[in-house]
Amino acid sequence: MGSARIHSAVGAQVGHGSGRFLSPMKLPCLALLAAALSLPALNAQNIRAGIIGLDTSHVIAFTKTLNAKVQKPEVMGVRVVAAYAQGSKDIESSIKRVPEYSKAVQELGVKIVPTIDALLDEVDVVFLESNDGRPHLEQLRPCLKAHKPVFIDKPIAGSLTDAVRMFDEARAAGVPIFSSSSLRFGKGTQAVRNGSIGKVKQAETFSPASLEPSHPDLFWYGIHGVESLFTVMGTGCQSVKRSSSADGKIVVEGTWRGGRKGTFRENKGYGGEASGDMGKAAVGSYDGYDPLLFAAVHFFRTGQSPVSEAETLEIYAFMEAADESKRRGGAEVSLDEVMTKARSQAKP
Helix, strand or coil: CHHHCEECHHHCECCHHHCCECCCCCCCHHHHHHHHHHCEECCCCCEEEEEECCCCHHHHHHHHHHCCCCCCHHHCCEEEEEEECCCCCCCHHHHCHHHHHHHHHHCCCCEEECCHHHHHCCCCEEEECCCCCCCHHHHHHHHHHCCCCEEEECCCCCCHHHHHHHHHHHHHHCCCEEEECHHHHCHHHHHHHCCCCCCEEEEEEEECCCCCCCCCHHHHCCHHHHHHHHHHHCCCEEEEEEEECCCCCEEEEEEEHHHCEEEEEECCCCEEEEEECCEEEECCCCCCCHHHHHHHHHHHHHCCCCCCHHHHHHHHHHHHHHHHHHHCCCCCEEHHHHHHHHHHHHCC
């Protein structure tokens, strides 16, 4: 793959999810040239992928699809060749998985390497898969330095502040990044996203929401249902209020511009319903990992994220505001408040 790289200004992107590219009208010529030379445009075929973190079932699912003897058309030519195993250092459920998952990917033809730098020497793109969001910023930085596009699995980070830092540093490096839950790519959810019921006026989604004390409550698992909610509602959430159902489950009600309403509920399984000006539709289903993987591969090939930076950060602001609402006894909390705080904390 190394000989197939083409250094191109088209490969250097700003505002990753927005599809906006570096413009000579907006950047000094020298900065434009530096960005153009720093990020290779990947050939559509024969991409060597690497994995950071072997403590989530996602790595097994992705590797089985990518390294199949007969590949699916959507991933043709993209294979996982190396992995760095270390993910979380203090979450027991994650640490326990590393030996088993390391063995599983090795059996699928993946080389285990001792460091992230060693990984980056052998790959063109990176799946950042550590189940623990807290080390993601530290793990991302060498990838940005090496100019490797990165898909970051959920949660993007262990805090909203780190999520802001990650996008800021990726933009400064001219390297595209993309993060999403697999729930974004459920068929029904995508149909509504693409206008099947017109403009969505309100929606309610649900998913499990097991907690991990080191992360804001919804970051760990509730992200799945929240991702579905934002997929159909889009950006524009202004405030949230958190409460509990009669059986003690998490309920977060969001208010969007124009009075639209979106609600996340903790529940068993995955699902929900959206109402638009052309009717109602079921949303929030889990349709496997392949749709997310296909989106990640397309991202690697094009350098363009299917989810904007603004939408990703708003999702995490929604979940951070839900935690703040909990701390305030269920009071309404604005997303602007938590985003302003995070951006201030993210400053160098």
